[in-house]
Amino acid sequence: MPGSSAFDPDLPPERAVTVLARATEALVRATDEYELLEEICLIGAEVVGYRLVWIGYARPAPSRMVVPVAMAGVARSYLDNVRVSWADEDIGRGPTGIAIRTGRPCIVADTETDPIFAPWREAARRHGFRSTIALPIGQGDDRVGALMFYADQPGAFDAMAVRLLTGLAGNLAHGIAALRMKAAHDRTIRELAESEERYRLLIEMSPDPVVVHSQGTILFANPATARVLGAGPEVSLVGRPLLDMVHEDSRSMAVSRIAEPPPGRYLGHYRLLRLDGQSFEAEVSACSITFRGLPARLLAIRDITERNQIQEQLLQASKLATLGEMAAGLVHELSQPLNIIRLTAEGALMLIERGKASPEWQAQQFNMIAEQSERAAEIIDDIRIFSRRDTSPVQVFDASQAVRAAADVLAGQLSPDGITLDLALPSDSTPVRGRRVQLEQVVMNLLNNSHHALRDIKHATPRGWHGHISIRAERDDRQLRIVIADNGPGIPEAIRSRIFEPFFTTKEAGRGTGLGLSVSFGLIAAMGGRLEVENSAAGACFVIHLPLDKDGSPSQPVPTCAPSPGAFGNAHVMVVDDEDAAAGALAHYLRALGCRVSIAGTGERAWELFRADPADVVITDLRMPAGGGEELMEKLRDFDPLLPIIIVTGHLGATERLAENFQDDRCAVLKKPVALNQLGEFVATFLQPPAE
Numbered sequence: 001m002p003g004s005s006a007f008d009p010d011l012p013p014e015r016a017v018t019v020l021a022r023a024t025e026a027l028v029r030a031t032d033e034y035e036l037l038e039e040i041c042l043i044g045a046e047v048v049g050y051r052l053v054w055i056g057y058a059r060p061a062p063s064r065m066v067v068p069v070a071m072a073g074v075a076r077s078y079l080d081n082v083r084v085s086w087a088d089e090d091i092g093r094g095p096t097g098i099a100i101r102t103g104r105p106c107i108v109a110d111t112e113t114d115p116i117f118a119p120w121r122e123a124a125r126r127h128g129f130r131s132t133i134a135l136p137i138g139q140g141d142d143r144v145g146a147l148m149f150y151a152d153q154p155g156a157f158d159a160m161a162v163r164l165l166t167g168l169a170g171n172l173a174h175g176i177a178a179l180r181m182k183a184a185h186d187r188t189i190r191e192l193a194e195s196e197e198r199y200r201l202l203i204e205m206s207p208d209p210v211v212v213h214s215q216g217t218i219l220f221a222n223p224a225t226a227r228v229l230g231a232g233p234e235v236s237l238v239g240r241p242l243l244d245m246v247h248e249d250s251r252s253m254a255v256s257r258i259a260e261p262p263p264g265r266y267l268g269h270y271r272l273l274r275l276d277g278q279s280f281e282a283e284v285s286a287c288s289i290t291f292r293g294l295p296a297r298l299l300a301i302r303d304i305t306e307r308n309q310i311q312e313q314l315l316q317a318s319k320l321a322t323l324g325e326m327a328a329g330l331v332h333e334l335s336q337p338l339n340i341i342r343l344t345a346e347g348a349l350m351l352i353e354r355g356k357a358s359p360e361w362q363a364q365q366f367n368m369i370a371e372q373s374e375r376a377a378e379i380i381d382d383i384r385i386f387s388r389r390d391t392s393p394v395q396v397f398d399a400s401q402a403v404r405a406a407a408d409v410l411a412g413q414l415s416p417d418g419i420t421l422d423l424a425l426p427s428d429s430t431p432v433r434g435r436r437v438q439l440e441q442v443v444m445n446l447l448n449n450s451h452h453a454l455r456d457i458k459h460a461t462p463r464g465w466h467g468h469i470s471i472r473a474e475r476d477d478r479q480l481r482i483v484i485a486d487n488g489p490g491i492p493e494a495i496r497s498r499i500f501e502p503f504f505t506t507k508e509a510g511r512g513t514g515l516g517l518s519v520s521f522g523l524i525a526a527m528g529g530r531l532e533v534e535n536s537a538a539g540a541c542f543v544i545h546l547p548l549d550k551d552g553s554p555s556q557p558v559p560t561c562a563p564s565p566g567a568f569g570n571a572h573v574m575v576v577d578d579e580d581a582a583a584g585a586l587a588h589y590l591r592a593l594g595c596r597v598s599i600a601g602t603g604e605r606a607w608e609l610f611r612a613d614p615a616d617v618v619i620t621d622l623r624m625p626a627g628g629g630e631e632l633m634e635k636l637r638d639f640d641p642l643l644p645i646i647i648v649t650g651h652l653g654a655t656e657r658l659a660e661n662f663q664d665d666r667c668a669v670l671k672k673p674v675a676l677n678q679l680g681e682f683v684a685t686f687l688q689p690p691a692e
Contacts (some may be wrong), residue, residue, distance in 0.1 A: 010155050020168050021049050027175040033183070036175060037070035040147070040168075045073035050149050051128055052078055055137070057145040058086050058100050066096055066145065075127035082123055091119055095134035099146045105166055106134045110154040115613040130154040133162065137176065144176060209301040212291050212582045216242045216258045219291055228303060230274040247271035247279045261288060261297055269315030272301070337372035344368050357559035373673055396549050397436040399480055400425040400473055406443035407471060410451070417455045418468035421447075426473055430480050433549040434527035442520040442531070443471075446484045446542050449517075453488035453540065454619065475548065479529075482544040490539050568594045574615035575599050576606040576632065577648075578624040586619065589676050590683070603632035610636065617686050619679070642666055648674050 027273040030036035037055050044053035052073035057067035064087035068079050085092035086100035094116055095106040108114045109131055111124045117132075124130075131154050135147045147169045151157070157165070196453040203210050209225035211218060221237040229245060231237060246254045250270040257268070266286045271279050285300040348365040353356040357365075407423060414421050432439075447469065454467030469486045517531075524531040573595045577583040580601070587597040598615065600606035602624050610618070618636060622629035629647065636643050647669045668682050 018163060019044050020164050023168050023169065024046055024171060026582055027171055030175060032180060033176055033179045034070065036172075036179065038072070038173060041070045041072035044149055052150040054079060054150065055145060055147050056084065056096060058143065058190065062142045064092065066100065069145075070120060073150070075129070076127075076434050077510075077621070078123055078127045078150075082120055095132055095677055096146050096148060099134035099136045100143060103139055103143060105136070105162055105169075107157050107162065108132045110152075128152045129155040133157045135165055135166060137169055140175040142173075144173070147153045147172060157552075177359060189228075207301075209240070211237075211299045211300075211301065212289070212296050213242045213258075214291070214294050214296040217587075218242055219296060225301070228274070228301070230276050230278075235275070235474060245272050245274075247273050253420075257286070258297075260338075261286070269304075280539075291377060337376040340372045341369050341376075344372070374675070379387065395436075396431045396433050397439075399430045399432045399439060399482070399546060402436045403443050403471060403473065403482060406440040407447065409443060410447050414451060414467075414469070417451070417467065419451065419454050419469060422468070422470045424470070424472040426475055430473065430475055431549045432480060432527065432546045438523045439527070439546075441546065442523055443482075443484070445517065445520050447471075450484070450486040450488060450540065454486055457488055478547045478548060480544075480548055482542065482546070484544075485536060485541040486539040488539045490536060492493045567651075568683065568687060570596055571616045571683075572593065572596045572598070572613070573683065574610060574618045574620075576601075576603065576618065576620035576624070576629065578621065582621075586676075586679070589680070594684075595683075603628050608633055610639075617644045617646065617683055619646045619648060619683075622647065646670065646679065646682050646686070648672060648679070 023040050026036060026039040026043065030039075041053040041055060044050045046051045050073060052071070052075040054068050054071035054073075054076075057069050059067060060361060064085050066084040066086055071079060083091050084094065084096045088097075088098040088101070091097070092101075095108050098104075098106040098116070099376060106657050108117050111117045111121060111129050111131065117124065117468075127150075129150045130148045130152055132148060135149075136145075137147055138144055147165075148159070149165065203222050206222060206224055209228050210220075210222040211225055212220040220242050225237060226232075226235065229237070242258065243251060243254060247270070250272070252269060255269070258268070264287070268284050268286075270282050270284055272282045273279055281304050283302045283304045285302075285583070286297055286331045289296055289298045291298075344365050348362060349356060352362070402421065404425060407421060411421050445480045450469045454469070457467065467487065469484070471482070471484050473479070473480060473482045521531045523545070524544055527546060529544060532543045532545070534541045534543050568590075571594075573590050575583050575586045575590070576599075577586070578601050583599045583601070587599055590597050598609055598613065600609055603620075606620065618632075620629045620632055629649070633645055633647070636645060643666065647667070649669065666686065668686075670679065670682070
């Protein structure tokens with residue numbers, strides 16, 4: 001009866017039916033697992049009258065203890081001092097442990113006589129128990145614990161009661177599973193909502209643009225996109241073509257990526273456009289997603305203009321550091337051809353004065369002077385190219401030629417230190433895509449490092465030791481492999497993982513910046529290749545891997561031919577140079593070809609002469625007193641936009657700057673020392689009438 005704690009043995013089935021019916025109602029109403037468990041226990045104890053009803057959950061190994069999670073009845077204190085396990089041990093061989101282990105109900109008809117209840121018999125007497133039943137909750141791996149009923153009379157659980165209470169335990173197991181499923185579902189919905197909110201905030205607060213597009217049409221753009229692209233609050237980017245924000249230099253690549261998105265995560269570099277037409281360099285990370293039920297692409301865009309500027313500054317610092325280390329050797333390299341030129345010229349003058357110089361011998365000496373001048377010019381040109389800021393476009397070039405050119409610059413510095421340099425390069429073309437000057441810088445950095453290491457060994461090694469550096473290149477259908485190795489001390493295993501870190505160096509203070517290998521690593525990576533250090537039996541061994549460009553072919557220089565005497569008719573050519581000897585030599589050459597030549601030593605004087613007698617072609621230096629060449633060129637172009645102008649300069653960096661500001665099909669820039677044949681070829685070209 002409700003509220004009674006005395007169990008009536010004459011009506012156990014009816015009481016069991018009551019428990020089952022009330023428990024079913026509780027299952028239907030239940031919204032919380034532990035509230036359901038408490039209500040089941042209350043129904044059994046307070047409504048039906050069992051002295052104790054409790055539910056224990058089975059803990060996994062290694063403890064295997066049964067922990068009470070809900071209880072009701074006048075004998076609740078029984079659970080304060082008893083320990084129950086479902087392991088095969090003394091405290092696990094009672095009805096609760098057996099029910100959980102076997103998955104079957106376990107009945108103790110009389111707690112006073114049943115041996116399995118011995119560990120808890122004394123406690124049962126104190127709390128007035130005489131019979132009990134333990135029912136497993138769940139089946140197999142889904143078994144969560146057991147439901148226990150305790151009565152104050154022996155034999156309280158007959159076959160009917162067992163069947164009904166077993167059904168209750170089964171229903172309870174389904175109820176627990178349903179509530180847990182619902183709780184998991186609610187938790188998933190809640191976590192999903194929290195996740196969506198979290199990522200929405202991350203995307204909206206991101207300083208970098210985030211764009212979602214489908215087939216090139218923008219579906220979503222975060223606030224940073226509008227800010228970076230310069231779109232005001234009244235301008236919506238949704239619905240616009242994605243290609244509107246792609247510069248024409250990157251458009252073909254963007255079109256191919258939109259048409260055929262690469263699998264997985266893609267990282268690329270593009271030139272993008274702001275709404276005002278200004279361009280900027282961007283790093284774009286892309287992946288495929290589903291957006292509002294449609295397949296789409298998510299783009300994370302980062303403006304890397306400033307980062308590129310810093311990288312360029314780092315690159316330039318590395319170049320200048322390398323040049324500083326090369327300075328002494330370069331002095332020697334330039335001194336050699338200059339010494340030959342001086343000795344040849346003075347020797348020729350002496351013999352000419354004595355009348356012992358035949359025309360053939362004089363021609364031979366002058367050819368030698370011209371050859372040595374060209375040798376010096378090549379050294380200067382290599383250094384000029386190497387040291388400049390590289391703004392050249394990415395193009396296809398012959399990697400083997402670049403490696404050979406870099407080796408030629410440094411070869412003369414190796415022999416005085418007893419170091420030999422061997423080259424083994426492919427005879428056929430090895431086209432790669434990138435910037436030639438950057439590959440040359442990498443090779444020169446690696447050669448410099450080997451040179452320094454071998455030179456240090458030579459100073460600390462007895463006579464008879466010789467340093468050796470080898471450069472060999474091998475190719476297959478897909479890539480070029482360039483190996484630069486020496487017989488020096490090598491690279492210790494402990495520092496190999498750090499040698500490509502910026503500013504990491506093993507050289508003593510003042511001899512290295514720690515930038516060379518780091519910059520070289522980045523330059524090769526930018527060409528789609530990789531720079532690695534390999535194990536070697538003796539010395540250091542660096543390997544450059546570069547992908548070959550099968551579709552491109554290196555550009556070839558256009559040969560020039562010397563104009564014949566009289567080829568220019570009576571054309572008027574003005575020569576502007578503050579070096580009288582240089583201006584006189586040019587004038588003598590041009591007059592021999594039939595030109596009428598006027599000479600000026602300053603830009604101001606040249607402008608005065610030109611206004612009085614306009615020239616057909618102007619050849620000018622850049623750096624001059626009283627009006628430089630650039631000022632003169634601006635005046636000449638204002639006077640006649642089609643006037644042919646040839647700039648002859650040795651000024652570092654001028655070639656690139658003037659190429660941007662002035663150079664067109666009516667203007668050329670030549671680097672000093674200039675070859676007369678090349679100069680004459682340009683004059684002959686410019687004297688032809690301009691194309692309509």
